[in-house]
Amino acid sequence: MQVTGSVAELRAWSRAVRQAGGTVGLVPTMGALHAGHLSLVKAAQERGDRVAVSIFVNPTQFGPQEDFAQYPRMLEADCRLLEAAGVERVFAPEPGVIYPDGAATFVEVEGLSGRLDGASRPGHFRGVATVVTKLLVAAEPDRAYFGQKDAAQVAVLRRMSRDLLLAVELVVCPIVREADGLAMSSRNRYLSVDERREALALSRAVAAGEAAFAAGERSAAAVCAAARRELEAGGQVRVDYVQLVNWATLEPVETAAAGDLLAVAGWVGTTRLIDNGILG
Ligand code: PAF
Numbered sequence: 001m002q003v004t005g006s007v008a009e010l011r012a013w014s015r016a017v018r019q020a021g022g023t024v025g026l027v028p029t030m031g032a033l034h035a036g037h038l039s040l041v042k043a044a045q046e047r048g049d050r051v052a053v054s055i056f057v058n059p060t061q062f063g064p065q066e067d068f069a070q071y072p073r074m075l076e077a078d079c080r081l082l083e084a085a086g087v088e089r090v091f092a093p094e095p096g097v098i099y100p101d102g103a104a105t106f107v108e109v110e111g112l113s114g115r116l117d118g119a120s121r122p123g124h125f126r127g128v129a130t131v132v133t134k135l136l137v138a139a140e141p142d143r144a145y146f147g148q149k150d151a152a153q154v155a156v157l158r159r160m161s162r163d164l165l166l167a168v169e170l171v172v173c174p175i176v177r178e179a180d181g182l183a184m185s186s187r188n189r190y191l192s193v194d195e196r197r198e199a200l201a202l203s204r205a206v207a208a209g210e211a212a213f214a215a216g217e218r219s220a221a222a223v224c225a226a227a228r229r230e231l232e233a234g235g236q237v238r239v240d241y242v243q244l245v246n247w248a249t250l251e252p253v254e255t256a257a258a259g260d261l262l263a264v265a266g267w268v269g270t271t272r273l274i275d276n277g278i279l280g
């Protein structure tokens with residue numbers, strides 16, 4: 001496995017793979033890898049892709065009061081995991097490679113970028129769309145892999161890819177959970193033992209909303225109320241949002257239908273966590 005910070009090297013590898021008749025799968029990450037990220041690598045390998053993983057803590061997707069400085073950075077440990085998983089290339093660029101001095105070009109998916117996490121994290125999805133565009137331009141992959149855990153991000157990137165006529169297939173992989181249901185996240189490592197227990201309210205909330213739908217409830221307000229009750233039950237989660245939305249537009253729905261996205265977000269202590277489920 002080769003680790004590079006050079007766009008030219010990454011692109012040369014990608015082109016050589018395709019010239020030899022192969023396909024390239026890119027797994028974009030910010031590092032601090034866990035089993036969720038490794039499931040994306042596995043999904044790419046199962047499709048026959050040769051895999052590159054990018055590791056870049058992207059400053060433009062963090063707000064001024066957010067955890068950019070403290071976001072876990074552990075390149076060596078991440079690389080050990082990726083090498084064992086059969087990844088061929090790690091792209092770990094310096095910030096100046098992605099954002100050269102005076103960089104003034106951004107990608108913004110209007111409308112969607114202001115919904116769900118975009119409403120509470122202004123500028124977040126502009127940063128995500130911009131960096132993912134750059135990573136796709138750098139790696140020229142056939143497919144790029146993302147987790148459903150960041151379901152709003154997926155909606156933004158799908159729309160961006162469609163609107164910009166990108167020649168890449170976006171593959172979305174299921175949420176990977178701990179045995180007790182907590183969705184895997186690099187931010188889980190911020191949680192104390194007590195907070196880790198309280199954080200289970202998020203997955204319980206999603207399960208409660210899904211159960212209401214499965215039992216025949218079709219009022220979106222009632223599905224959200226079932227989820228919110230569970231989220232607030234322990235009194236330790238400060239709710240950011242509980243919303244049932246159309247997964248393509250991220251607009252709230254009134255009547256719940258299969259395929260809608262039930263999304264929850266909240267703070268446990270100072271850590272903001274998200275979770276979701278697709279109804280039906
Ligand atoms: O999902 C993430 O880890 C990040 O938002 C991504 C897609 C790597 C862009 O920085």
